[in-house]
Amino acid sequence: MRPFEYQRADDPAHAVALLDGDPDAAYLAGGTNLVDHLKLGVATPGRLVDVRHLGLDEVEETDDGLRVGANVRNSTLAAHPLVRERWPAVARALLAGASGQLRHQATTGGNLLQRTRCVYFQDVTTPCHKREPGSGCSAIGGYERYDAVLGASESCVAVHPSDLAVALACVDAQVVVLGRDGERRVPATELHRLPGDHPERDTVLEHGELITAVELPATQAARRSTYVKVRDRASYAFALVSVAAAVELDGDTVRDVRLAWGGVAHKPWRAGRAEAALTARRLSDDGISAAVDLELVAARTTEQTAYKLPMVRGATLTALHRLQEGLQ
Numbered sequence: 001m002r003p004f005e006y007q008r009a010d011d012p013a014h015a016v017a018l019l020d021g022d023p024d025a026a027y028l029a030g031g032t033n034l035v036d037h038l039k040l041g042v043a044t045p046g047r048l049v050d051v052r053h054l055g056l057d058e059v060e061e062t063d064d065g066l067r068v069g070a071n072v073r074n075s076t077l078a079a080h081p082l083v084r085e086r087w088p089a090v091a092r093a094l095l096a097g098a099s100g101q102l103r104h105q106a107t108t109g110g111n112l113l114q115r116t117r118c119v120y121f122q123d124v125t126t127p128c129h130k131r132e133p134g135s136g137c138s139a140i141g142g143y144e145r146y147d148a149v150l151g152a153s154e155s156c157v158a159v160h161p162s163d164l165a166v167a168l169a170c171v172d173a174q175v176v177v178l179g180r181d182g183e184r185r186v187p188a189t190e191l192h193r194l195p196g197d198h199p200e201r202d203t204v205l206e207h208g209e210l211i212t213a214v215e216l217p218a219t220q221a222a223r224r225s226t227y228v229k230v231r232d233r234a235s236y237a238f239a240l241v242s243v244a245a246a247v248e249l250d251g252d253t254v255r256d257v258r259l260a261w262g263g264v265a266h267k268p269w270r271a272g273r274a275e276a277a278l279t280a281r282r283l284s285d286d287g288i289s290a291a292v293d294l295e296l297v298a299a300r301t302t303e304q305t306a307y308k309l310p311m312v313r314g315a316t317l318t319a320l321h322r323l324q325e326g327l328q
């Protein structure tokens with residue numbers, strides 16, 4: 001590991017000030033992703049600003065939902081009674097991620113900003129536009145099994161790995177961000193970006209912007225929500241595909257539905273066309289499959305990734321069946 005300077009920030013404004021104007025500095029939260037990257041040489045910041053002591057570790061009920069501090073641990077959030085009751089997709093997504101020890105160390109902000117698990121991104125001996133812009137993409141034509149099938153570009157076919165991010169995109173969460181010009185809110189659906197010509201930019205955040213909280217709006221649909229994750233092992237593995245679903249039903253008819261997919265794109269994929277096709281209709285297997293296919297019209301697969309399309313269809317069916325039966 002290369003030597004680096006370590007500083008502890010006292011409050012959010014102090015943290016932002018410490019990164020402002022220093023492109024070589026990075027925030028350190030639980031460290032479960034960043035420290036791995038330091039060891040591998042994937043990340044080489046000269047200065048780490050520790051953001052674990054900013055007082056952002058509360059989960060607070062608000063007039064219209066819940067405010068989750070950026071330093072709330074994944075295990076704490078998953079176990080929170082209000083999250084389990086009103087946003088079960090969020091609790092289930094968190095419990096589907098990593099291991100107990102990791103969830104206890106990992107933070108809300110760090111989880112959203114963890115980097116792709118593309119095997120080439122993590123191997124500094126291979127070309128990768130995301131790690132080193134302009135160097136190439138080793139995944140295209142290489143080991144493609146985990147790659148994106150929606151929204152990928154000629155520059156990058158990596159997927160975003162956070163389970164929490166997919167659940168937050170489904171329940172219309174807002175990410176609260178502090179920068180040098182003050183606070184702003186970014187919808188969870190807009191936080192991560194498609195790769196385009198700049199795959200090195202995972203999100204719309206500017207350097208130095210600090211996530212301070214995530215806000216969960218209380219909706220009827222979120223109360224009836226779930227998360228289905230398909231992976232190579234039953235636990236301790238990233239998603240091949242995942243589905244966060246929330247639905248408000250009137251009998252068997254859909255009054256309101258939200259669907260977000262993981263493991264298929266560079267960002268959590270909100271399936272808007274499928275949602276529109278399902279709204280105001282009775283939930284049926286044929287209807288769900290047709291709605292998913294409408295969304296997948298834009299999909300591009302290779303021999304290695306073609307399996308993801310029937311898998312995301314099956315996971316969406318499973319998720320909506322569960323909700324129809326009143327399960328989480």
Ligand SMILES: Cc1cc2nc3c(=O)[nH]c(=O)nc-3n(C[C@H](O)[C@H](O)[C@H](O)COP(=O)(O)OP(=O)(O)OC[C@H]3O[C@@H](n4cnc5c(N)ncnc54)[C@H](O)[C@@H]3O)c2cc1C
Pocket residue numbers: 026027028029030031032033034035051070096097098099102105106107108109110111112113114115161162163164209210211212236237238239
């Ligand atoms: C073996 C293993 C298996 C895993 N499996 C899964 C899985 O199945 N699903 C899943 O979702 N995750 C999984 N993870 C990832 C894990 O959840 C993340 O490493 C963790 O959530 C990152 O949080 P952290 O607090 O440790 O972030 P850190 O490693 O400290 O930081 C991650 C990034 O976020 C930035 N950052 C941190 N906090 C802030 C903030 N408040 N504002 C702005 N920037 C910030 C850091 O600068 C860094 O770039 C796995 C990890 C490991 C090691």
Ligand code: SF4
Pocket residue numbers: 116118119120121127128129130131136137138139140155156157158199
């Ligand atoms: S898919 Fe993206 S992250 Fe993976 S090697 Fe290509 S550029 Fe790098």
